[in-house]
Structures are given as structure tokens and as C-alpha cells.
Amino acid sequence: MNKRLHPEIIRHFHNTPFSTPIIGITGGKGGVGKSTVAVNLAAAFVAQGKRVALVDADVDAPNDSLLLGIPLENPQPVTIMQPIFDSAQCTDCQKCVKACQMNSLFRPKEKSITLMGECNGCEACYLVCPAGAISQGSHSVGTLYKTKRGKLTLYTGALQPGLAESALIVNAVGDAAFADAELFDIILVDTAPGTHCNVIGALKGARHVLAVTEPTPLGSHDLELILSLLDMFSIQRSVVINRANLPGQKEKVEQAAQAASAAIAAEIKLDKDLLAGYLEGTPVVDLLPNSAAAEIFLKMTDYLTATYLSPHNQTQQEQQL
């Protein structure tokens, strides 16, 4: 179902009003180690003296703060418009009920429009009301956090459990980090699992995306999906094979990567040190900086620094797009 995207959409996707490079970390499948890679890369960049923004865009299950061992600070509500109905003004024309594509408006009796279902704040009801009976209230759908620790700033959002509108939080958390972009040398974005609109939303503006996977049939299947998504948007990409020594089908992962012209950026083996860092809430790069696992992340940052952080290459990148 790969459709051609309008060139304007691809341009818009890659366009950022700042020059700080964005590196995305995604993977299609859940539980493959996206967040482990994201927090360790962040720690490795910090170890090299870089100012780093880490955006946790998995707003359904945000875990980067736990893996970094830093509590969430500076909560800010994410709000959307929610209609407020004034029955005194209502003429009972019910245009709002018809306009609501979510079928969330209900009229139990005369002049008593009630919001019964989900509201995504599109404002259709407000726009069509001829009597001025609808005003714009606001409604909190989640929370945004910004936590600063030395050279690392973590931007996280959390969807309010029971609500459906993850996309709004993903955009809000991205916008918060982008507003501060000039303060950083690099922005890392950790996405939700899957290949849906929230993942694309999170990867907006990414210069390079690391697709994390594992050598299982599920890993290679989902890797193929995410790589074709990255292809649709013409995003530079490479693959990180986590748990590379699992008894499985590494060759299928390698085939999928090759078919999508993605290099294997790193292989991470099942590693006690890495697991210890994960459980303890300290990136292995900080916990055991001389370990084999830490070395892999430090090496990855060297590559990313050389490719995306030097001014010369930056211009080249822009010319390519």
C-alpha cells in the first residue's frame, strides 16, 4: 500500500527552522530496545561534551526517564479545545451534531447538546453554530515534562490513560524540544513502536533514523515495515541489531536492511552490563564506560558526529534534499 507522497509533503517533513540535527530512533516492533539505544546514545553524546535534547515520543509508554534515572520535572498540561454549550443561545438547529465527524455530540432533548464521546478538538461544531451557542473551552489530554541534567535535557510527554489522542501529545513534546533547538548540538527522538502516524509525527525533520531490531522472525518482519515507511519519506536510515546473538534469523534482518539500502550501524549482543544499566536506571555508558556495550554507543556517536555535526557535511545534506 505504498503510495507516492506529494513532494510538498516530503519537503515539509524534512523542513526544520533550525540547523540542529535530529536523529530518530525507531524500530517498528515494541520491546526491541529502542529506548535502550536512545538513552545510551544520549549519554554517549553527553560524555563527548555535546549538549543533547532527548525526546521521548512514546507517549503511551514513556520510559526514558526511568532508564536515565531522572525524575520528571516541570509538568505542563497539553490541552485541546473542547466545546462548551450554552442552551440559552441554542436554537436547536443541530448543525453541530451533523458536523461532528467523530459522532460525539448527542441531543437527548431540546436544546441540550451534550458531548458524549471522544473530542479531538477539531472545532467543527464551533464553526457551524449559527447562534453563538458554542464557546471554546479547553481540556487536558496529557502532560509534558522537561527535565534538565547537566548537558542532557529530556523532553517527555505522557498521554492521560483512557484517552485516545496520542498524536497531539507527540506533536506537543516535539514542538517543546524544537522551540529550544538552538541550545543543543543534537536532538535525539525515541518513537513509539509501530509504523503509524504517531511514528511519522515523531520523526519529523530527522536527518537520520536508526531502526532498532532483533534477529527473530518478528524482528525482521517489522523491520521491513518500518524501513518501507522511512523510504516513503526519503529518510536516511540504518539498522541496529539488538540481541544480535539470539538464536534466530540474523540473515533475514540483514537481507531486509540490504533490500532497503540501509547499513547495519551496530550490533549489540545480549549483555549483562547493558541489562544491569537498564534495571538500575543508569545508561551503561555512564555505569560502565569501559564496557563493550558502552563502546558500541560511543562508536555510533563518532559516526553520527562526523556525518551530521560537522558544518561541511550539513550543507551537503541540505543540498541532497
Add this chain to the structure above:
Amino acid sequence: MKEIVILSGKGGVGKSSLTAALAHLLTENGKYRLTLADTDVDAPNLHIVLGAEFDRSTGVTASNKAIIDYDKCSRCMNCVSACAFDSIIGTEEPVIISYSCEGCGVCSLVCPEEAVSVHPVENGQINFVTSGTVRVVAGALGIGESSSGRLVDIVKRQARQEASLSGCDLLLTDGPPGIGCPVIAALKGADYAILVSEPTPSALSDLQRITEVVQGFKIPAGAVLNRSDMDPQSAQTTRDWLTGNELPLLGEIPYDPYLPQALARGNLGVKMYPDAPSSLAIKKLHKVVEGLLE
């Protein structure tokens, strides 16, 4: 017929593997009849875990999108400024970003030329898969698409129909990760939710978030601790949290290298290595699930 849904909040903790193993054990010797629903429409993997045969597939229209008739469009860009989701862009003419369009129709309301309208579009498919006596109804969202919640609704409706037509005792749903719209859709109408976790701080945090959703919908639930021997301290923290929140621990499954080996061969651990530690633990858990069906 009972409906049980398997959820976790966190991805990769073993929902699909557990769903497949339970399905195998419950239908062994024809004891129960069941239909499976794969509602992880972003990464539908249940068929891979089952090593199942592909049957047939149908396209699904689970989303409405705005479409512009450029012959009528006057390039006034009213639609660009009205869209609350920043889903219309453009400098010379408006372009709809289909993947983030929610189909709310505000653009068509503000268009003075009646050039924008909202239409249903095909954005996914439903695959019907057979594994032994078990039918699997699996949703697959198109790459880069939205409206996974509505696709999950359709998958569940189809699966429910399949299950009741073939006189099933159970509709077992493999849920998506997270707590957002597809999860809520997977959970709707369930009699019971099995929440899979593993002993790590992240998995506990996600378990807490999914529990809030499940309890919000007043659906009875119990938990399964997968890879339970991975970290004794985290395992104990999880057990304590479950006790404190009156969530029964239905079973614990130890980490077992036989499982990925079976998966790599497109087979089930419980089938290929019936005496492996994980298989024995899942068999015990399956008795508990049988208890839920009585």
C-alpha cells in the same frame, strides 16, 4: 462465549507468544473452540508466532480523509489555517497530509468554493489466517496510516462474528502495545484482561498505566510475569505492586532460551519443547485461564 484480551502497555514482553501458546493448549484435544483476534495492527505478528497459513484478505476502509478538488479550489488557503491538526500545508496551493488528517471536515466547512470534501479511504486490511482448528482474524494498518482504533474495532467485530458463527467458547485477543486508541478498542467488550509484564522498571511503569485504563473501563484483570527470573528484585517489586492493587498474579514464566529457538523455526515452544521450563509454566497458566472460562 467469553472474551479475553491480552495487553501489556509495553511492547515486546511476550503478548503474542503467550496468546499463541494459550490458544494451542486450550484447543488441544478439542477441549475448547476458539477464535483469535490480532489487534496489533501496526505489527501483526501472531500468524508468524503460530506458523500459520494465510487464508484470505480484504481491504478495509477505516478512515475518512479530506480530498481537494483542485478545479474548484481558489487557493485562498482558508483550509490551511483552519486545520487544528496542521494537516494541510502548502504555499501555492493547499496540500493535504493524508497520514495526519483526522477527517474532521473543518476544511470543507471553511472552504468558500466547496472544493474540499471528506471521503472514506482504504487504509488497511483484514487477514484471515488458519492454524490447525484456530481461526485468526488479523488487522494490518497500511504503512504510515492513522485510525488504528477504528481498524481494531472492525477486526474485533469480524472476529466476534467468526467466533459466534463457528460456536466458539472463547474469543482471545492479542492486543497492541501502549494505552492509546487501538488499545482501548481492543479492550472494549472484554470479560477479562490478562496483563503481561516482565521484571523491569519500565515494564512495571507501563503495567501501571495499562492497569489504570483497564480499571477505568471496569474490566476484571490479572497479571502474568514473563521472564520472571530476569531480575529478582524487580520481580518482587512487581509482585508487591500487584498485591497492593488487588491484581491477581495468574502465573510466572521463567526466561527460556528454547523460546526464541522455537520462534526462529516458526513453531511454538509449548509444542516443540513441551518439557522446557517456560512450557511447564505456560501449561500451569493455561489451567488458570481454563478456570476463567468455567
